[in-house]
Amino acid sequence: MPNDKPRVARPPQEPTMTLELTINGSAKTLQVNPGEVALDTLRRAGYASVKRGCDEGDCGSCSILVDGRLMRACLLYAGQLHGRTVTTVEDLGTARDPHPIQRSFVEAGAVQCGYCTPGMILATHALLTEHPDPSEDQIREGLDGNLCRCTGYVKILDGVRLAGKSLRDGGDQ
């Protein structure tokens, strides 16, 4: 196919910042641009579970744990992760060796399209760490920042309850 115009080679803006952090238990050194948002950095680094849904902190699809606290990667600059410990859903388990929360979501039928699921699972992780036996109000509060358009949340809440029970009973981990 003919090109519109002569190709002017111009590489993307050169990364100018070195970011050192721990992601999912591994020490990482990443080159980033100042002003880059953590969501873009993490996706570029291959953490596909960190999803883009709104870029404005409204949907929770890009939820990550930063030093164990639930945060939205789209509201953080990459630089804010320097020296931090980041956890994404990839760290919890795999399809064949799932974490009890992942297992519970699957069993409860909480996964439809699956796009919000990693964020929901991390929100559940944060909730159950703080409240191992959460009340209904605490469950709803804990997941309120994560939007799902497929499930009507009924089976997601079932999944959270099941996960809580599973972890209280010893889980696998």
Added chain:
Amino acid sequence: MSDAKLWNVVGTPVEKVDAAALAAGAPLFTDDELPRDLLFAAMKWSPHAHARITAIDTSAAEAMAGVHVVLTHQNVCRIMRTTAGQGHPEPSPYDFTTFDSKVRYVGDRVAAVAAETQALARAACEAIVVEYEVLEPVLDIRQAMADGAPVIHDEQDAHMPIVAPYEPKRNLAAHVNVAVGDPAAALDKAAVRITSEYECHYAQHCPIEPHIVVAAVDGYGRLIIRTSTQVPFHVRRIVATACEIPVRDIRVIKPRIGGGFGVKQEVLIEDVVSLLALRSGRPVKIEYTRAEEFISSRTRHPAVVSMDLGFADDGTVDGMTMRVLLNTGAYGSHALTVGCNCGSKVLPLYKCDNVGFLLDSVYTNLPVGGAYRGYGATQAAFGMECAMDEAAVAMNLDPLELRRINHIGPGDSSPIFKALGEGTEGVEQSIGSCGMSACLAQGAAAMDWHAKRERLDEGRFRRGVGMCALMQGSSIPEVDLGAASIKLNEDGSFNLLMGATDLGTGSDTVMAQIAAEVLGVSLDKILVLSSDTDVTPFDVGAYASSTTYLSGMAAKKAAAGARRQILEVAARMTSTPIEKLSIEDSRILGGSKPLTLSDVALNSLYAEHQHQIQSVASHVTEKSPPPFSAHFAEVEVDLATGMVRVLKYVAAVDCGTAINPQLAEGQVEGAVLNGISFAMTEEYLFSKLGKMRNPTFKHYKIFSTRDLPELVTILVPTYEPTGPYGAKSVSEIGINGPLPALGNAIFHATGARLHTSPFTPERVLAALK
């Protein structure tokens, strides 16, 4: 017949086949697997609702280092078509071209850029200088066809590809006028007559994954499109037209997609990113922002639905007319078919010989309508089911009883089935399965309907209950085609290749369950691959509530073909008559020696009469059997503020056999909550010049966990003889109930009738006065 014990895999809540991988965050979506040397696309949008482009200067953008291609109407061929992802020829007006010299809504396309980074592509869009001649916009649906109204599609080449009324000079995108019997006479002599108008609003689907497409030209010169779509085969055909390349040079792959709900039944941006890839020679990605998803994607067509219902003294309905004024926005995508569905998926619910239906779908300079779960039935059910509630009040009847007296049942037909189809005449059919009576009874019991109807509150907070009855369809009869192929592997597993598109609904799982049931194997033996136009058979795609009912039958037939071939080989291997053989748990039973499916596969692939056991099948339906549903809502209204709290919501649904009850419930729950959210809070706010002012989740409120009322889902089993293992559709019907059920509940609580949605505190307060 519906005894679930007859089946091993069908009718059981097996785990969704992709759920574990999705829960692990595996890289399964379009954006998770990007080619090297990727360019990023951005688009420049119209700031005006209605304007002519008098000049475009792209030189500054093109001069920017790292910008590869700039597309405008000046360098892209004009090919009139539609973006509606429908069968060929699409029953939507050809009023759209990739780029036009006129813009018709705020957010219409002006230009596209491919550049080395996303930021650069956006900056280049900013650098494009456009001069406009601003025209008077049409922003009021009721004024669209007024004498002297500005003509939105004044181009000479807009046309309708099928035979159907189309008058763009009057801003008329579609028109239907059908009548059976004599509705006017029936209404004139009715003992009780209700005339009432209901208006429902703009809304967006809000898939959490916005539209995203990656297009690349491969080493053979073919265009490979990975896209978040519900209609991969329609994408291939429509992109071929738009880009003037043969269908054979395009491969469309649908990975996992992050929700669709109809908005991805649109061939929305595949054309642009394909042209950018073809011209740059580099892979190109385009990804909508959330604001673009709201403004420049597709919406639910707003509608004004005017009902005229006539009843005899005994409460039976004698005459009905429905007039629909549908706002299709700037382009006529689905303008005819969504309009037709307003009548065809709502009017047949009640037995009546005198029925009229009138549709005007009009252009305005507002966001573009499209397919949205419910597809017209949502808008029309608001009018019909609230008018039925008004009738019950007028006749001093329990609204439940009024439905019970009038609803269609097994063996009944409706003249509307024949009179009104998808833009053309419909197909006559009589009802096979109908669980409406049970839905009404079980739903009422779960709501404690009779007790709650009696309650009368005093004071500031008033509680009330309302209900409605619903139907939908299952695929488009004599139009939709689904196909499947299946082959046996050495270990007794099967590859099931489906054209059908799993948009997160779980259709891959449902198809696997059906095939596993036929083949006598467990679910893990069926490996499903769907929606790759180079690999899988054809399917129209995921729309019209067709996948389980239609594509499921294709899977069933294909599996039956493979089963027959397996038994032929087994009969030869065991010297046993084929009639004596069956398959259970991957073993061949009834033969003279034990055999497994693996033995059969190894024999056929390596030993005797060598061949691949493989089968392909297609399915088209003659019927579109409706699922039925009854919804019951309980609300509490604050008379001081107009704030409505939804306390409890019950949806009883007859979807025939639920192939997977857990997935079926999930479809109902998701649809119902989307419907409640639509009825209560979701709303497009426009500036005086037609610009949507609230394109974020902060200002366009979709329900979250805190807002969730008590939701009760009841699956009422019936057996649809024409569906796979008795199944009908389930995914769309649930969204149609909340508008009327909540509106009727607010009326019961307060005596205020809401004729305009959504039911925000302002509207409720206004209605209370």
